[in-house]
Amino acid sequence: MTTSAELIEVSERRSAHNYHPLPVVIHEADGSWVTDVEGKRYLDFLSGYSSLNFGHGNQKIIEAAQEQLKHLTLTSRAFYHDQFARFCAGLGDLTGKDMILPMNTGAEAVETAIKVARKWGYLVKGVERDKATIIVMEDNFHGRTTTIVSFSTDEDARADFGPYTPGFTVVKYGSTEAIREAIDANTVAVLIEPIQGEAGVLVPPDGYLTEVRELCTEQNVLMIADEIQSGLGRTGRTFACDHEGVVPDIYVLGKALGGGVVPVSAIAANEDVLGVIKPGQHGSTFGGNPLACAVGNAVIDLLNTGEYQDRATKLGEVLHARLRELIGHGVVTVRGRGLWAGVDIDSSLATGREISKALMARGVLAKDTHGSTIRLAPPIVISEEDLLWAVDRLADAIDSFR
Numbered sequence: 058m059t060t061s062a063e064l065i066e067v068s069e070r071r072s073a074h075n076y077h078p079l080p081v082v083i084h085e086a087d088g089s090w091v092t093d094v095e096g097k098r099y100l101d102f103l104s105g106y107s108s109l110n111f112g113h114g115n116q117k118i119i120e121a122a123q124e125q126l127k128h129l130t131l132t133s134r135a136f137y138h139d140q141f142a143r144f145c146a147g148l149g150d151l152t153g154k155d156m157i158l159p160m161n162t163g164a165e166a167v168e169t170a171i172k173v174a175r176k177w178g179y180l181v182k183g184v185e186r187d188k189a190t191i192i193v194m195e196d197n198f199h200g201r202t203t204t205i206v207s208f209s210t211d212e213d214a215r216a217d218f219g220p221y222t223p224g225f226t227v228v229k230y231g232s233t234e235a236i237r238e239a240i241d242a243n244t245v246a247v248l249i250e251p252i253q254g255e256a257g258v259l260v261p262p263d264g265y266l267t268e269v270r271e272l273c274t275e276q277n278v279l280m281i282a283d284e285i286q287s288g289l290g291r292t293g294r295t296f297a298c299d300h301e302g303v304v305p306d307i308y309v310l311g312k313a314l315g316g317g318v319v320p321v322s323a324i325a326a327n328e329d330v331l332g333v334i335k336p337g338q339h340g341s342t343f344g345g346n347p348l349a350c351a352v353g354n355a356v357i358d359l360l361n362t363g364e365y366q367d368r369a370t371k372l373g374e375v376l377h378a379r380l381r382e383l384i385g386h387g388v389v390t391v392r393g394r395g396l397w398a399g400v401d402i403d404s405s406l407a408t409g410r411e412i413s414k415a416l417m418a419r420g421v422l423a424k425d426t427h428g429s430t431i432r433l434a435p436p437i438v439i440s441e442e443d444l445l446w447a448v449d450r451l452a453d454a455i456d457s458f459r
Contacts, residue, residue, distance in 0.1 A: 060095070087113055091422065102447055103434055106312060134342075140350035144159070158339070163200055163309070169324050173333065178245030189245045190226055191225050192246070194228060197248075197250060233265060247280055281307040281309060289313040293396075295360060306327070308326070314353055314356055323353075380451075386452070387402065387458070388403070388455065400432075402429045409425025416450060
């Protein structure tokens with residue numbers, strides 16, 4: 058098997074169809090560019106759903122991984138290892154939190170936050186045992202475990218996976234009043250994406266996150282910010298919550314924390330919240346392993362320079378200015394912040410997948426969501442020249458359907 062067609066045919070025949078990939082087989086990558094098995098190059102405008110904020114093969118991240126591979130890859134948390142302390146302290150300093158709890162995938166981190174919030178509710182807030190509820194948002198995306206899909210409003214993600222986990226109240230995203238009305242004596246947390254990525258890069262109204270923070274403080278409810286896609290430089294700040302100066306009680310992190318090399322996730326909170334977890338109550342064999350921590354340390358070092366946040370801000374202004382020029386020319390709406398955009402295509406013209414395939418034919422890889430929307434999230438290391446070239450390819454792809 059050497060050609061794209063052969064590899065795709067076997068992949069489709071021998072794997073579960075839980076994804077619907079574009080028909081491209083990537084062999085290698087560098088920076089913002091990937092190359093398929095036939096040698097054709099594409100500009101990556103998805104970045105592994107923000108996992109590759111620092112680009113493919115970032116030298117400092119790769120060197121950290123290679124160096125750690127020579128020494129130690131796994132101990133399990135049955136023992137300490139020499140990368141762990143630095144990772145906990147570094148990520149704690151980056152988030153401004155006392156403690157972290159490392160896991161592997163984003164969904165695991167969300168599940169961890171749910172468990173911590175419930176335990177905090179019982180031990181600290183005094184909620185009656187097994188009555189805790191968490192308020193979540195319509196059109197949320199926090200992963201695909203059975204608990205998480207139980208409060209999804211996306212029927213593709215949810216249907217036929219019941220019985221569903223109780224304990225969640227769904228309210229309208231962007232409405233503080235909806236949250237206020239849903240809070241009762243059993244509410245332990247509000248779980249929110251500062252920007253809803255899977256829903257189409259939906260940015261809430263100005264002041265919304267500030268109001269949610271104030272409401273949670275007032276009602277003695279934890280604010281949990283899922284920054285798995287929006288955090289770690291993507292929006293032009295370290296965290297999307299930073300745009301309003303908001304500090305949640307729990308940060309949920311993943312994707313870019315592993316630098317596109319290994320799965321790394323974590324939650325970060327102060328001791329009065331995370332201190333409720335005791336030995337034996339939560340864990341993961343690979344969570345916080347030496348290789349993951351070494352890679353995470355390299356990512357934290359990159360973010361501590363501020364270079365990537367500044368770059369995402371400046372290039373984000375260029376990206377959004379150019380995308381807005383397409384409104385009325387096959388594009389209906391453009392949303393987003395920093396190097397992250399949701400582009401609504403005129404549905405009478407083409408679907409998001411059709412535009413994505415047309416973009417692929419023109420050397421740019423992006424992905425559709427919810428019918429007529431495509432998401433754009435290039436690596437933060439992308440050059441301005443490549444950024445503008447990709448948007449020009451988008452304009453050309455759209456024009457081909459007119």
